[in-house]
Amino acid sequence: MKTVIVGGGLTGLAAAYRMLKGGTSEVVVIEKDPEPGGMAASYHIGDYHIEKYYHHIFASDRELIDLITELGLKSDLQWLKGTTGYHIDGKVYPMNTPIELLRSPLSMLDLIRLARAVLMIKRTKDTSALDDVTAKEWILKNAGNSVYERFFEPLLRSKFGTSHDKVSAAWLFGRIRIRSNRGASGEKLGYLRGGFYRLIEQLTESIVENGGEIMTGCAVSEIIFDRNERSEKRVCGVRVGAGGRPELGCDTVISTVSPHALSRMIPDAPDIPYQGTACALFGMDRELMSDIYWLNIKSDVPFGAVIAHTNFLPVTDYGEHLVYVTAYFQDAHDQRWQSQERELIDSYLDGLEKLFPEFRRDGVRWWRLARNIDTAPVYLTGYARNIPPYATEIDGFYLAGMFSGTNYPERSMNGSILAGFGCADEIKIGSG
Ligand SMILES: Cc1cc2nc3c(=O)[nH]c(=O)nc-3n(C[C@H](O)[C@H](O)[C@H](O)COP(=O)(O)OP(=O)(O)OC[C@H]3O[C@@H](n4cnc5c(N)ncnc54)[C@H](O)[C@@H]3O)c2cc1C
Numbered sequence: 001m002k003t004v005i006v007g008g009g010l011t012g013l014a015a016a017y018r019m020l021k022g023g024t025s026e027v028v029v030i031e032k033d034p035e036p037g038g039m040a041a042s043y044h045i046g047d048y049h050i051e052k053y054y055h056h057i058f059a060s061d062r063e064l065i066d067l068i069t070e071l072g073l074k075s076d077l078q079w080l081k082g083t084t085g086y087h088i089d090g091k092v093y094p095m096n097t098p099i100e101l102l103r104s105p106l107s108m109l110d111l112i113r114l115a116r117a118v119l120m121i122k123r124t125k126d127t128s129a130l131d132d133v134t135a136k137e138w139i140l141k142n143a144g145n146s147v148y149e150r151f152f153e154p155l156l157r158s159k160f161g162t163s164h165d166k167v168s169a170a171w172l173f174g175r176i177r178i179r180s181n182r183g184a185s186g187e188k189l190g191y192l193r194g195g196f197y198r199l200i201e202q203l204t205e206s207i208v209e210n211g212g213e214i215m216t217g218c219a220v221s222e223i224i225f226d227r228n229e230r231s232e233k234r235v236c237g238v239r240v241g242a243g244g245r246p247e248l249g250c251d252t253v254i255s256t257v258s259p260h261a262l263s264r265m266i267p268d269a270p271d272i273p274y275q276g277t278a279c280a281l282f283g284m285d286r287e288l289m290s291d292i293y294w295l296n297i298k299s300d301v302p303f304g305a306v307i308a309h310t311n312f313l314p315v316t317d318y319g320e321h322l323v324y325v326t327a328y329f330q331d332a333h334d335q336r337w338q339s340q341e342r343e344l345i346d347s348y349l350d351g352l353e354k355l356f357p358e359f360r361r362d363g364v365r366w367w368r369l370a371r372n373i374d375t376a377p378v379y380l381t382g383y384a385r386n387i388p389p390y391a392t393e394i395d396g397f398y399l400a401g402m403f404s405g406t407n408y409p410e411r412s413m414n415g416s417i418l419a420g421f422g423c424a425d426e427i428k429i430g431s432g
Helices: 010-021 062-070 098-102 108-123 128-132 135-143 145-163 169-178 197-209 341-355 413-431
Strands: 002-006 026-030 042-045 048-051 077-081 084-088 091-094 186-192 213-215 220-227 233-240 247-249 252-255 274-284 294-298 305-308 321-329 364-377 397-399
Touching: 002 010, 002 220, 002 233, 010 026, 010 197, 010 413, 042 364, 048 197, 062 197, 062 413, 084 145, 098 108, 108 135, 108 145, 108 169, 128 169, 135 145, 135 169, 145 274, 145 294, 145 321, 197 213, 233 252, 252 413, 274 341, 321 341, 341 364, 397 413
Parallel strands: 002 026, 002 252, 026 213, 084 294, 252 397
Antiparallel strands: 042 048, 077 186, 084 091, 220 233, 233 247, 274 321, 274 364, 294 305, 305 321
């Protein structure tokens, strides 16, 4: 049995790793980018690696932590304070401790309403009914207008932009529940010393050691089907590169790419809305803001969050300050997708000048821009009903990825590893 996995992100790598460990012999991962990793890939800057998109993990990411342990990286997993804040009405408000919350722009009554809503969320076991209610409706009903406008709306806007009022309450519940590793001084988040690059590196090494193949820098352009002896449609190969190229024969294909990317390879890809991200990373010779790792922005700038990586990891690990400036966008006409790189970077720098009067452009040593139109499903109401199962109706053809049930109601590295493992296990059960 030969398996081709389309996409070398965490889902594809996890599926290959699991299949090879389970005794499947012929597994080929095909990745269009020059390096595997997908959304969790890193830049190599000087003598360090840093994720193209900011990443951390939660204490509840059990399977990811188990995998990190299995790959021998457990001693490098550190739990660090992940401080958050809000930029509202021209001012930065840290929002980590009870005292900081008391100093926030929320009134005492709003704080009580917020605490009560969070408690309700944490106590709710089954969120399936909330898939059909918008987060906005639920918050307005259970916490009121002012808590919505001053606390939740900036969060929802920074995460879902123009779709902020259409996202399901099930997403909100899932999001709040995973953020519960919070002591009196704030939340602890996990990060691998040396970056999540090391996870990708160890995974790829293990795949190759166990006889798998990883082809990078080649895009699958078509998944090829024929008919089995019962005249049912079945997978028989993939075509790599532009038309006319020879096909690579196989009995099983796992597609881990977004439905949008899949629609270029097959006629009937599932229709799941995704959003894009335009994430700049700045290397700076001085600090942008003190103490806060993650700053949500409620202001008229073209980004929704500023993430100071070196307020999370020590700056001495890098020898310079690293700051992400990031925005999600919901359609292909958005300026953040359409504009030239330099133009977008300038607009982000303009925004930083507006928010941080002490910020100086000459303190920026270098910048990188990661832009991708398919970085996350948008969890609109009714999403759960449309989640595709791993096995499709076509013999030998499987789907796993950010759109899988393991990534609902929030996509994550853990969810993608679970999707890869789950899909590999289902194929194994089906074949024997
Ligand atoms: C801005 C941002 C921040 C995030 N922060 C966190 C975080 O803090 N914590 C966390 O746990 N998760 C985070 N995530 C989510 C996490 O990175 C993803 O859930 C996970 O990496 C997705 O892996 P995947 O393999 O399912 O998908 P992808 O990483 O999208 O992998 C799909 C792969 O398919 C490849 N591909 C596409 N088309 C083709 C083709 N035609 N042929 C071959 N290959 C193809 C792509 O290049 C890609 O490598 C973040 C993601 C983003 C974008």
